[in-house]
Amino acid sequence: MISVRRVTKVYPNGVTALREVDLEIAKGEFVFLVGASGAGKTTLLRLLFREETPTSGSVIVNGHDVGRMRPRQIPYLRRQIGVVFQDFRLLPQRNIQENIAFALRVIEVHPREIRRRVNQVLELVGLSDRGLALPAQLSGGEQQRIALARAMVSRPVMLLADEPTGNLDPQNAEEMMRIMLEINRLGTTVVMATHAAHLVDRARQRVVAMADGSIQRDELAAAYHMEVNR
Amino acid sequence: MRLRTWAFCLNEANQNLLRNPVLAIASVTTTAVSLLVLGVFLLLSVNVNAIATSIESQVAVRAFFSQNVPRSQEMAEMQTVRGWSDVRTATLVTKAEALAQLKQEFGDQAKVLDTLGTANPLEDSLSVTAQRPQDVKGLASRLSHLGGVVHTTYQSAVVSRLFALIDDVRIVGLVIGVLLLIGSLLVITNAIRLGMTARRREIGIMRLVGATESLVHWPFILEGLILGGIGALVASALAYWSYVAAYHTAVHSLPFLPLISPSPVARDIALLLFVLGILLGAVGFRISVRRLARI
Incomplete structure (x- = not known):
C-alpha cells in the first residue's frame, strides 16, 4: 500500500527533514508514527498525500509514484486518501452536514449519494444528531470527529492523521482513537502521527519511532517507548 | 464538469461577491x-469619421464673385472653367439660389433666415467639382485668379481639419479609455484576490479532498466574469440608449449632420463593450491566479 524507499527531504531553507527513510506499510495496517517534534513525522505524512515531494528516493502510494506524479493526477491520488489534522480545518460558515458534503461535492458525487454517505459517516463518528449545527457550536472533540467523518466520506483506502488528538482532552482523545481503530478494523489503512503515549500504549499496534529525520525503531504491537523487557 | 458542478462553482462565486459587496x-x-467612456469616444469617433467622409464625397470648390460683377461676365467665366481638363462640372449659383439652398439645409430651423428680411448677404458663385479630389487644390488656386472672383473655398480644408479632429478624439478617447480600463482591471483583480484570501481554508480543503485545479479555479473565473459582465452590461445599455437619444435629438436640431443611425453602430459598440468587460474579468482572474497557486 505504501512503499517509501531511501527518501530524503531537504526543504528550500536547507533543513533536512528526512534522511534515507525506508518504510513499507501493508494494506489494512494501523501504524503509529511517534517521535519528538521535528523528528520528521509530519513531513513523512505530507509526502504520502503529495503535499510535498521527496528530494531523493521514491514514495509509492497505492501503486502511484507520488514523487513523479503530474500535478493534474494529484487530485485523483487524494481521493483515495483521507487526511485529518490537529486543527480540524472545518469551514466555520457551513453546518456539519455541509462541511462533510463539501468534500463530495467538489469531486462531483451525485447529491442523493452525498446525502446517503453523509448520514453514514455521521453515524460512524456518533454525531448523527448534530448535522445542522455549526462547527463553533461543537466541542473540540466533536469537531475532530467531524473532520474524521469528512476524511472518510469519500471512502478512502487510507487514512492519514497528523496529531489528531493533539487538541483534545483525554476522554475525547480516547473516543477519537476508538473510532480510528474501528475504521481500521473495517479495512482502511491508518497512519497516525502522535505524541499521545497512553493511546499508543493501549492500542498495541505497529509503532514507527522517528528521530532527527530517520526511523529509529519499527515494531509490531508495540508501545510508545521502547520496552526493554519484552 | 457536470451541470451541478457548474451550479456549485456559481454558488461559490456568488458567495464571494456577497461577502465583499x-x-x-x-x-x-x-x-x-471606463467602458462607457470608451464607448462614448468610439461613437464620437465613428460619427466624426462619417461626417468627414460625407463631406469628402462632395468636394467642390466655390469661387465667389464680387457683388458688382455683371452676370454676363460670370457666365463667360463659367464657360472658361468648363473648358479646363481637370473640371468635371461648373455651375453658376446665384445669390438667390444660394439662399434657397441654405434654407433647405436648415430644414425646420429655416425660420432663422427670415430675420434677414428681403436682404441677401450672399454672393454669386461658381460651384466647381474636380475630376479627382487631388486636383482640388490647384483648381482652387486657378479659380482665385479669374476675373471678378474675390475668394475661393473648398471643403477639403474642412475635411483635413475634421480628420485631424478625429485623430485627436481617437487619441484622447483611447488614452482615457485605456487608463480607466487599467483602473477597473486593478479593482477586479483586487476583488478576486480578496476572495481567494477569504476562501483559503475552502481552497485548502478542496485540494485536500481531491478537487481538480479547474474546480478550484472556476469560482474565481466566474467571479471575474460576473463583475466584468455586469459592469459591461451597464455600460453597453447606457451607451446604446444614450446614443439613440442623442441621435434622435441631433436629427431634429442639427439635420444637416450626417450622423450614423444607431441600429447597427450602437449595437455593435454595445456588443464590443460587453466583450471587453468579459475580457477584463478573465484577465483579472489570470493576473490573480498566481496568488491561488500559493494558497
Whole structure:
C-alpha cells in the first residue's frame, strides 16, 4: 500500500527533514508514527498525500509514484486518501452536514449519494444528531470527529492523521482513537502521527519511532517507548 | 464538469461577491464607467469619421464673385472653367439660389433666415467639382485668379481639419479609455484576490479532498466574469440608449449632420463593450491566479 524507499527531504531553507527513510506499510495496517517534534513525522505524512515531494528516493502510494506524479493526477491520488489534522480545518460558515458534503461535492458525487454517505459517516463518528449545527457550536472533540467523518466520506483506502488528538482532552482523545481503530478494523489503512503515549500504549499496534529525520525503531504491537523487557 | 458542478462553482462565486459587496460594487462601477467612456469616444469617433467622409464625397470648390460683377461676365467665366481638363462640372449659383439652398439645409430651423428680411448677404458663385479630389487644390488656386472672383473655398480644408479632429478624439478617447480600463482591471483583480484570501481554508480543503485545479479555479473565473459582465452590461445599455437619444435629438436640431443611425453602430459598440468587460474579468482572474497557486 505504501512503499517509501531511501527518501530524503531537504526543504528550500536547507533543513533536512528526512534522511534515507525506508518504510513499507501493508494494506489494512494501523501504524503509529511517534517521535519528538521535528523528528520528521509530519513531513513523512505530507509526502504520502503529495503535499510535498521527496528530494531523493521514491514514495509509492497505492501503486502511484507520488514523487513523479503530474500535478493534474494529484487530485485523483487524494481521493483515495483521507487526511485529518490537529486543527480540524472545518469551514466555520457551513453546518456539519455541509462541511462533510463539501468534500463530495467538489469531486462531483451525485447529491442523493452525498446525502446517503453523509448520514453514514455521521453515524460512524456518533454525531448523527448534530448535522445542522455549526462547527463553533461543537466541542473540540466533536469537531475532530467531524473532520474524521469528512476524511472518510469519500471512502478512502487510507487514512492519514497528523496529531489528531493533539487538541483534545483525554476522554475525547480516547473516543477519537476508538473510532480510528474501528475504521481500521473495517479495512482502511491508518497512519497516525502522535505524541499521545497512553493511546499508543493501549492500542498495541505497529509503532514507527522517528528521530532527527530517520526511523529509529519499527515494531509490531508495540508501545510508545521502547520496552526493554519484552 | 457536470451541470451541478457548474451550479456549485456559481454558488461559490456568488458567495464571494456577497461577502465583499462594497468591493463588488466598486468593481462593477469602475468597469461600467471606463467602458462607457470608451464607448462614448468610439461613437464620437465613428460619427466624426462619417461626417468627414460625407463631406469628402462632395468636394467642390466655390469661387465667389464680387457683388458688382455683371452676370454676363460670370457666365463667360463659367464657360472658361468648363473648358479646363481637370473640371468635371461648373455651375453658376446665384445669390438667390444660394439662399434657397441654405434654407433647405436648415430644414425646420429655416425660420432663422427670415430675420434677414428681403436682404441677401450672399454672393454669386461658381460651384466647381474636380475630376479627382487631388486636383482640388490647384483648381482652387486657378479659380482665385479669374476675373471678378474675390475668394475661393473648398471643403477639403474642412475635411483635413475634421480628420485631424478625429485623430485627436481617437487619441484622447483611447488614452482615457485605456487608463480607466487599467483602473477597473486593478479593482477586479483586487476583488478576486480578496476572495481567494477569504476562501483559503475552502481552497485548502478542496485540494485536500481531491478537487481538480479547474474546480478550484472556476469560482474565481466566474467571479471575474460576473463583475466584468455586469459592469459591461451597464455600460453597453447606457451607451446604446444614450446614443439613440442623442441621435434622435441631433436629427431634429442639427439635420444637416450626417450622423450614423444607431441600429447597427450602437449595437455593435454595445456588443464590443460587453466583450471587453468579459475580457477584463478573465484577465483579472489570470493576473490573480498566481496568488491561488500559493494558497
